Amino acid sequence: MLIKYLFAKNEDIPAGSSSVFFGFSAIFWFVIGTGLGSFNAAKLAFPDWVTGTEMFAFGHMRQVHVLAVILGWISMAFAMTMMYMTPALGNTKLWSEKLGLWNAFLWNVGLSLGLFLLWMGITSGREYSDLIWPIDIVVFLGVLLPLGINVWMTIAHRRTQGIYITNWFFGACIFMVMVVFAVGQSPELFNLTGLTEAYMTFWFAHNVLGLWITPVAAAIAYYTIPKLTGNPLYSHRIGHLHFWSIIAFYSTPASHHLMSAPLPEWLKSFASVEGVLILIPAVAFVANILLTMKGKWSMFVENVETKFSITGVLLAIPLNMQGGFQQTRAINWYVHGTGWIVAHAHLALLGMSTFLEIAAVYFGLQQILRRKLYSLALANFHYWFVLIGFCIYWISMTIAGLIQGAGKIYEVPYIDVVVAEHPYMIARWVGGTMVFTGNLVWLYNMYMTAREGTVVPAGRYAHEMAYER
Amino acid sequence: MKNKLSLGNTFWVLLIAGFTTGMGNGSVFGAAVMCAVGRGPYENWGGWGMDALNPSTFSGFIDCVMLVFGLAFAIITGLAMAKHGALEARGQSTGTW
Numbered sequence: 001m002l003i004k005y006l007f008a009k010n011e012d013i014p015a016g017s018s019s020v021f022f023g024f025s026a027i028f029w030f031v032i033g034t035g036l037g038s039f040n041a042a043k044l045a046f047p048d049w050v051t052g053t054e055m056f057a058f059g060h061m062r063q064v065h066v067l068a069v070i071l072g073w074i075s076m077a078f079a080m081t082m083m084y085m086t087p088a089l090g091n092t093k094l095w096s097e098k099l100g101l102w103n104a105f106l107w108n109v110g111l112s113l114g115l116f117l118l119w120m121g122i123t124s125g126r127e128y129s130d131l132i133w134p135i136d137i138v139v140f141l142g143v144l145l146p147l148g149i150n151v152w153m154t155i156a157h158r159r160t161q162g163i164y165i166t167n168w169f170f171g172a173c174i175f176m177v178m179v180v181f182a183v184g185q186s187p188e189l190f191n192l193t194g195l196t197e198a199y200m201t202f203w204f205a206h207n208v209l210g211l212w213i214t215p216v217a218a219a220i221a222y223y224t225i226p227k228l229t230g231n232p233l234y235s236h237r238i239g240h241l242h243f244w245s246i247i248a249f250y251s252t253p254a255s256h257h258l259m260s261a262p263l264p265e266w267l268k269s270f271a272s273v274e275g276v277l278i279l280i281p282a283v284a285f286v287a288n289i290l291l292t293m294k295g296k297w298s299m300f301v302e303n304v305e306t307k308f309s310i311t312g313v314l315l316a317i318p319l320n321m322q323g324g325f326q327q328t329r330a331i332n333w334y335v336h337g338t339g340w341i342v343a344h345a346h347l348a349l350l351g352m353s354t355f356l357e358i359a360a361v362y363f364g365l366q367q368i369l370r371r372k373l374y375s376l377a378l379a380n381f382h383y384w385f386v387l388i389g390f391c392i393y394w395i396s397m398t399i400a401g402l403i404q405g406a407g408k409i410y411e412v413p414y415i416d417v418v419v420a421e422h423p424y425m426i427a428r429w430v431g432g433t434m435v436f437t438g439n440l441v442w443l444y445n446m447y448m449t450a451r452e453g454t455v456v457p458a459g460r461y462a463h464e465m466a467y468e469r
Numbered sequence: 470m471k472n473k474l475s476l477g478n479t480f481w482v483l484l485i486a487g488f489t490t491g492m493g494n495g496s497v498f499g500a501a502v503m504c505a506v507g508r509g510p511y512e513n514w515g516g517w518g519m520d521a522l523n524p525s526t527f528s529g530f531i532d533c534v535m536l537v538f539g540l541a542f543a544i545i546t547g548l549a550m551a552k553h554g555a556l557e558a559r560g561q562s563t564g565t566w
Contacts, residue, residue, distance in 0.1 A: 296557075298474055301478045314487070315490060317494065318493020325497045328501075330504040330505060391488075395492065395535075398535075399532065
């Protein structure tokens, strides 16, 4: 239904259309991404399940899962929040709803094409940079550039004097991810090989997390928590400390992924120290949000968006404790290349960042559609299934990682390690399937919210209203 | 006003979200200590079916530290929530919040 606006005049397009397009696309890709994750986990738990067909092989499906979640769910949820938060914080309208709609349309088309090619085995062969270069160009020109133009122009046309911290992050992170993406994909274009290729690949792989996924997720919380609680942000200045310490410390920790590679030792040490310094922005962010909750902690158990947000902020604590120290040489020696790292990656993407984004998508869609959530019971079901599913996944993979680490260090026969970690692979599949189930319910709940949710009067927030059905 | 953050109201959130948060911190603390102070022979690494929760083994120590940190974080957060709940209830009844 939003497709009809693609060729409409910008002034005829209702405000928030692009945000709604991005929001439902993000939820759709989240269902696809977690469904693929559940499928892949089943293959690890039950190796005889679905064999003999190349395109269903783990090597094909893993890439599709990873990029469906990063480019589909997480990044589209970011775009969704940028389309409504940036103008709201600038007391203005989105610079171009039409550009936003085309952005969402091209994003869906480009991602579908890219994932289909990966599924068919057409890949650049580099982890996280798996898409082939023509698709990289589509991502740069059809996804990142229009998003950046819309956000930067909206900030430039703001009707407020200052720029709130959320918009600082939005504007800067889009610029940084464009640079990171362009540089990170370049080994394929310039035929770079060996250590250079490895370093540049992981410069992209780490920075897409450190300069895009985690800071934008944090920026979202700087908007949602004050909005939901009605409290002003505890400290804008601590927000600036968070922002500038990310910029200063977190642009070059990439070689901590390659501690055993023959990179220069000074580069690895430098990256490791920068990795520990992530604790500065992390503590600034967590403290700022938790202090903003002052006097409104009861919303943690009463309001589903706050529940999601604060859980995400709490999960940022172990995320950064692990992230800061697991990449030091002593611990990395043990956990590198094991399920521990898979667990940590999911703590970042499915734990901290996803919980913050889910809250912002719930809040934003209700605000834009002017509809109260269709079912609070289903939203709570979603919360508990995603949380319990994630916890089962994370705990089982962390312990499996320790088993694999021991197997690696003591040179235990590989098959013995496979047998030892089998129960944890089953637990991982159960947890992932719970997350997938919760997301299916979420998609239904948001679809019904758009169709049948109680209408929210102008000037009120959805979470302030009682259910009328 | 009623304390909305009683243990009954916050129990499940703390048990799941709080415990996991503590376990995450415990995981890296445990791994750091074991990597720093001693690795032992293979018989003492303590994986599945090998005294996995025996604190004298490598993995067993980390698993135990994760459980202790998880419990500690859940208790600390629970106490903090209960105190906040009491303050908020008092604040709402006196109109100061």
